[in-house]
Amino acid sequence: MSDPRRLAILGATGSIGRQALDVVREVRGSFPIEIIALAAGTNVEALAALAREFGVSHLGVAGPEEAARLRSLLPQAKVVAGPEGLAQLASLPVADLVLNAVVGAAGLFPTLAALEAGKTLLLANKESLVIGGELVLGARRRPDQIIPVDSEHAALFQLLSGLEGAEVERAWITASGGPFRNRRPADLGSVTPAQALAHPVWPMGRRITVDSATLVNKAFEVIEAHYLFGFPWDRIGVLVHPQACVHALVALADGSVLAQLSVPDMRIPIRAALTHPHRLPPPRPLSLPGLNLTFEALDPQLYPGYAVVLEAGQRGGTCPAAANAADEVLVEAFLRGEIPFPAIAEGIGATLSAHHPVPVESLTDVLEADRWARARARDWVAMRRQRE
Numbered sequence: 001m002s003d004p005r006r007l008a009i010l011g012a013t014g015s016i017g018r019q020a021l022d023v024v025r026e027v028r029g030s031f032p033i034e035i036i037a038l039a040a041g042t043n044v045e046a047l048a049a050l051a052r053e054f055g056v057s058h059l060g061v062a063g064p065e066e067a068a069r070l071r072s073l074l075p076q077a078k079v080v081a082g083p084e085g086l087a088q089l090a091s092l093p094v095a096d097l098v099l100n101a102v103v104g105a106a107g108l109f110p111t112l113a114a115l116e117a118g119k120t121l122l123l124a125n126k127e128s129l130v131i132g133g134e135l136v137l138g139a140r141r142r143p144d145q146i147i148p149v150d151s152e153h154a155a156l157f158q159l160l161s162g163l164e165g166a167e168v169e170r171a172w173i174t175a176s177g178g179p180f181r182n183r184r185p186a187d188l189g190s191v192t193p194a195q196a197l198a199h200p201v202w203p204m205g206r207r208i209t210v211d212s213a214t215l216v217n218k219a220f221e222v223i224e225a226h227y228l229f230g231f232p233w234d235r236i237g238v239l240v241h242p243q244a245c246v247h248a249l250v251a252l253a254d255g256s257v258l259a260q261l262s263v264p265d266m267r268i269p270i271r272a273a274l275t276h277p278h279r280l281p282p283p284r285p286l287s288l289p290g291l292n293l294t295f296e297a298l299d300p301q302l303y304p305g306y307a308v309v310l311e312a313g314q315r316g317g318t319c320p321a322a323a324n325a326a327d328e329v330l331v332e333a334f335l336r337g338e339i340p341f342p343a344i345a346e347g348i349g350a351t352l353s354a355h356h357p358v359p360v361e362s363l364t365d366v367l368e369a370d371r372w373a374r375a376r377a378r379d380w381v382a383m384r385r386q387r388e
């Protein structure tokens with residue numbers, strides 16, 4: 001057996017982080033992976049339990065208050081805090097691989113730090129590429145340094161390996177359509193947070209689950225694919241595919257279409273990233289007989305947030321950072337019952353209309369757009385509530 005891979009997991013207490021740790025436990029006998037650092041936001045007790053189980057001493061949390069609580073639970077641990085702390089963990093000399101499974105804009109710091117330190121980055125935090133795509137590409141030291149974890153991009157990564165760029169005419173990523181696929185647009189005003197959080201296929205964290213109901217997540221994923229694989233905007237599209245077995249497709253110059261299929265289980269792309277380029281047996285095999293696959297065009301009336309966010313990606317500069325920040329604020333406001341579901345897309349649109357984008361030349365440009373858009377979206381929510 002070869003030396004274990006040494007892995008830092010940021011966002012260890014979340015949906016992706018926990019599934020990654022499940023994979024590490026499952027493959028232990030055949031493919032040892034040593035966890036050398038773990039980070040979370042505020043869930044200090046859960047992080048301490050994972051640190052004890054995996055014998056990890058390098059730990060990170062969201063801020064100084066959480067760091068103090070963690071130190072009281074684990075006095076021997078080396079605890080860092082905040083975005084700089086995440087960046088420190090992502091560049092630890094002892095790490096070979098960094099899994100960035102932090103949610104939101106906070107993930108950009110460790111993405112850049114891991115790339116600059118030459119680590120192989122297993123990227124779940126799509127926000128890194130959405131808000132800072134050009135910075136991320138600029139920090140990349142080698143073409144294969146980022147291994148995507150997002151299922152559609154993990155699929156494209158597999159489909160494109162071995163193909164010449166010129167052979168590929170077009171690519172699609174799929175969307176299950178979320179919990180409101182069969183609703184009428186006019187009915188969305190009355191859907192509840194609990195209904196938006198009940199995704200029909202994928203169990204995920206709260207923010208991405210709501211983004212998968214608005215399809216803002218799918219616009220983020222098109223932007224992610226644009227930066228990761230260099231697809232021009234008119235050659236990457238979305239198909240609604242409720243069975244969620246086909247994750248991506250590519251059309252080749254000779255009319256062939258290649259697709260990647262697997263059961264919808266995030267442990268498959270997580271496992272593929274952790275063990276790349278080796279392939280281990282799946283947690284669940286895909287059974288083909290009786291499988292009915294359907295593909296539909298996306299209904300723009302039902303998912304207005306998709307077009308708003310995609311346009312922000314296409315405009316570029318600080319627009320996607322503003323869209324992401326507004327979405328983070330608006331999703332939280334929806335989950336707190338402060339705004340109805342359609343107001344998420346409306347609020348992103350209103351924030352973007354007021355945004356004066358600048359080209360992204362440094363992290364400061366992204367952070368300033370992020371700060372501005374959060375404040376603007378909060379004001380928009382407050383004004384909307386006053387009008388009611």
Ligand code: NDP
Pocket residue numbers: 010011012013014015016017039040041042043044061062082086100101102103104106124125126127149150151202203204205206207208266
């Ligand atoms: P979760 O909300 O389940 O988990 C988020 C993780 O990030 C938690 O460990 C959380 O810690 C941590 N975190 C939050 N804020 C901070 C912060 N400021 N500093 C440090 N850590 C922080 O999210 P998911 O696992 O669902 O998603 C993670 C990322 O992966 C997202 O970018 C998402 O878009 C992407 N992704 C997720 C998929 C999924 O199936 N879940 C599929 C494809 C992509 P704490 O528990 O303490 O709050």
Ligand code: MG
Pocket residue numbers: 150151152221
């Ligand atoms: Mg995805």
